[in-house]
Amino acid sequence: MKTKMTELFGIDYPIIQGGMAWVAEYHLAAAVSEAGGLGIIGAGGAPASFVREQIQKTKELTNKPFGVNVMLMNPEADEIAKVIVEEGVRVVTTGAGNPGKYLAAWKEAGIKVAPVVASVALARMMERAGVDAVIAEGTESGGHIGSATTMTLVPQVVDAVSIPVIAAGGIADGRGFAAAMMLGAEAVQMGTRFVVAKESIVHENYKKKILAAKDIDSEVTGMTHGHPVRQIRNNMTREYLKLEKAGAPFEELEQLTLGALRKAVVEGDTVGGTLMAGQIAGMVKEEMTCAEMMQEIMTQAETLLKCK
Numbered sequence: 001m002k003t004k005m006t007e008l009f010g011i012d013y014p015i016i017q018g019g020m021a022w023v024a025e026y027h028l029a030a031a032v033s034e035a036g037g038l039g040i041i042g043a044g045g046a047p048a049s050f051v052r053e054q055i056q057k058t059k060e061l062t063n064k065p066f067g068v069n070v071m072l073m074n075p076e077a078d079e080i081a082k083v084i085v086e087e088g089v090r091v092v093t094t095g096a097g098n099p100g101k102y103l104a105a106w107k108e109a110g111i112k113v114a115p116v117v118a119s120v121a122l123a124r125m126m127e128r129a130g131v132d133a134v135i136a137e138g139t140e141s142g143g144h145i146g147s148a149t150t151m152t153l154v155p156q157v158v159d160a161v162s163i164p165v166i167a168a169g170g171i172a173d174g175r176g177f178a179a180a181m182m183l184g185a186e187a188v189q190m191g192t193r194f195v196v197a198k199e200s201i202v203h204e205n206y207k208k209k210i211l212a213a214k215d216i217d218s219e220v221t222g223m224t225h226g227h228p229v230r231q232i233r234n235n236m237t238r239e240y241l242k243l244e245k246a247g248a249p250f251e252e253l254e255q256l257t258l259g260a261l262r263k264a265v266v267e268g269d270t271v272g273g274t275l276m277a278g279q280i281a282g283m284v285k286e287e288m289t290c291a292e293m294m295q296e297i298m299t300q301a302e303t304l305l306k307c308k
Contacts, residue, residue, distance in 0.1 A: 001013060001301075001302065003164075003186040003187060004133075004164040004186045005133065005164055005166060005187035006187075008112055008133065008164065009038050009065055009067075009090070009091055009112060010064075010065045010090070011033075011036060011038050011064070011065060013035075013036045013037050013298055014187035014188065015032075015036075015037035015177070015188055015189075015190065015294060015297065015298075016037060016038045016040065016067075016093075016166060016187055016188070016189040016190070017029065017032040017037060017038065017039050017040050017189070017190065017191070017194050018040065018042075018069075018141075018168065018189050018191030018194065019040040019041070019042040019043070019067075019068070019069020019093050020042045020142075020143065020191050020194075020195070020276070021042045021044025021045065021046075021071065021261060022042070022261050022262055022265040022266065023042060023191075023194075023195055023200065023265055024039075024040050024041055024042030024069065024194075025041065025042070025201060026041060026054045026057040026058040027061075027199050027200070027201055028197060028199050028200050028290070029054075029058050029067075030057075030058045030061035030062040030066065031061075031199035031289070031290040031291075032066075032194065032197075032290045032294075033058075033062045033064040033065060033066045034061070034062045034064060034290070034291070035289075035290040035291040035293070035294040036291075036294055037290070037294055038065060038066065038067055038091060039058070039062070039066040039067070040066065040067045040069050040091075041055060041058060041068045041069065042069045043068055043069060043071055043080050044074070045071060045073075045074050045075075046076075047076050047079075048076045048079035048080045048082075048083050051068065051080050051083055051084075052083045052086075052087060055068065055084075055087045055089060056087065059087075065091060066090070066091070067089060067090065067092055067093055068080075068084055068089050068091075068092055068093075069092075069093045069094065069095065070084070070093075070094045070095075070099070070102075071095055071096050072094055072095065072096050072097030072098070072099060081102040081105065081106070082105075084106070084111065085105055085106065085109045085111070088109075089111060090110075090111060090112065091111065091112045091113075091114070092106060092111055092112070092113050092114070093113075093114050093115065093116065093135060093189075094113070094114075094115040094116065095115070095116045095144070096144070098115075098125075098126075098129070099113060099115055099129075099131070100129045103129060103130055103131070107130065112132045113132055113133075114131060114132060114133040114134060114135055114166060115131055115135065116134075116135045116137050117134045117135065117136055117137070118136075118145070118147070118153070119146065119148065119153075120156050123136065123157045123160055123161050123165075124160055124161060127161045127162065127163050131163065132163060132164075133163050133164040133165065133166055133186070133187075134157060134163065134164075134165055135165075135166040135168050135189050136150070136153050136154045136157040136158075136165050136166065136167055136168065137150075137153075137168040137169050137189070138150025138151070138152075138154070138167075138168065138170060139169065139230075140169040140170030140230075140278050140279040140280065141168060141169040141170070141191065141230065141278045142191055142192050142218070142230050142231065142276040142277040142281075143191070143229060143230065143276045144228070144229055145220070145228050145229070145230050149169075149170075150167060150168070150169040150170050150180075151179075151183070154180065154183040155183045155184055158183065158185065159184075164186040165184065165185050165186060166186065166187045166188065167180035167183060167185035167187070167188050167189070168188065168189035169278065170278060170279055171188045171189075171193075171280065172190060172192065172193040172280040172283050172284055173193075173283065173296070173297055173300060174296070174297045174298065174299065174300025174301035174302075174303070174304060175300065175301075175304065176188070176280070177297055177298075177300075177301040178300075178301045178304040178305050181301070181305060191278065192210065192277045192278040192280050192281050192284060193280070193284055193293065194290070194293075195207065195210055195277065196210050196211060196284055196286075196288075197287070197288065197289065197290050197293060198287055198288060198289045198290075199290055201265075202265050203264070203265060203266060203267065203268030205264075205268035205269075205270045206265060206270065206273075206275060207287060209232050209234075209270050209275050210232070210275075210277050210281045210284055211284060211285060211287065213232055213277065213281035213282050213284070214282050216282075217232050217281065217282065218231065218232055218277060218279050218281060219231060219232070219233040219237045219241070221237055221241060221244065221253075221257075222244070222253070223244075224244050225244075225250045225253070229274070229276065230276070230277070230278060230279070231274050231276045231277060232275040232276075232277050232281065234270060234271055234272075234273075235271045235272060236256065236257070236260060236271070236272045236274065239256065240256055240257070243256070257274055260272065260273050260274035261273065261274045261276065264276075
């Protein structure tokens with residue numbers, strides 16, 4: 001399936017893997033790219049040296065395009081931005097801030113830039129700044145979220161900007177893909193579905209929690225301090241919400257989640273760790289390779305969209 005995004009990124013299928021911190025490392029990124037999508041390395045809060053190593057290891061596994069997600073609040077974001085240029089990365093996605101200060105250098109290097117946006121106003125601002133596309137991410141997503149749903153956000157962003165729009169949030173199969181295309185998107189970004197890919201290094205305990213999840217099993221913490229995060233309900237979320245309801249200061253709440261994502265991803269701590277996942281987790285029932293996943297999604301989507 002060819003769209004503006006497959007042409008822009010040089011990929012076979014308009015499917016982009018979310019840049020999830022601790023989850024989106026080189027094994028997963030390379031596997032997604034090899035399967036015809038766009039694999040993404042999630043820089044998260046990692047140092048620039050780690051990001052460089054991840055890029056180099058990805059290159060060893062694939063010669064297809066892949067990208068890096070830059071979390072702009074990372075203290076080493078400036079260095080990571082330089083590493084991306086030096087290593088010849090072809091695509092950058094960004095979150096948690098405005099990538100404006102890096103755009104000139106990235107554009108000069110021929111890098112395509114697609115920031116995550118949660119509102120029409122931010123999408124317009126990013127278009128004026130000169131980005132190549134925007135990722136309109138609905139509140140159904142796992143991890144840090146906005147307030148608008150994918151169904152309402154995507155078409156409004158499509159109408160507001162002239163650059164291509166990538167839909168994210170609540171997409172895990174060919175039906176969600178087809179729906180996003182009908183809303184005007186040129187590609188989709190998926191995170192939760194890729195967490196349980198066979199190539200994903202995420203601890204089996206974490207994967208099992210997603211595979212066993214029901215439609216009501218995700219919960220949002222951090223609403224009161226403006227940093228909402230969607231994750232699967234566990235002891236940590238219950239304690240967090242209890243403290244949040246009691247008016248605990250942000251610093252105290254932050255201590256509760258410090259290192260919690262790593263605990264879940266690396267150590268398999270499903271009690272005290274942060275199990276980031278979207279509302280779509282209730283639909284994810286099988287661990288597959290990235291290639292199998294991609295083929296299943298595209299076959300279903302092409303049938304629905306009558307592209308065959």
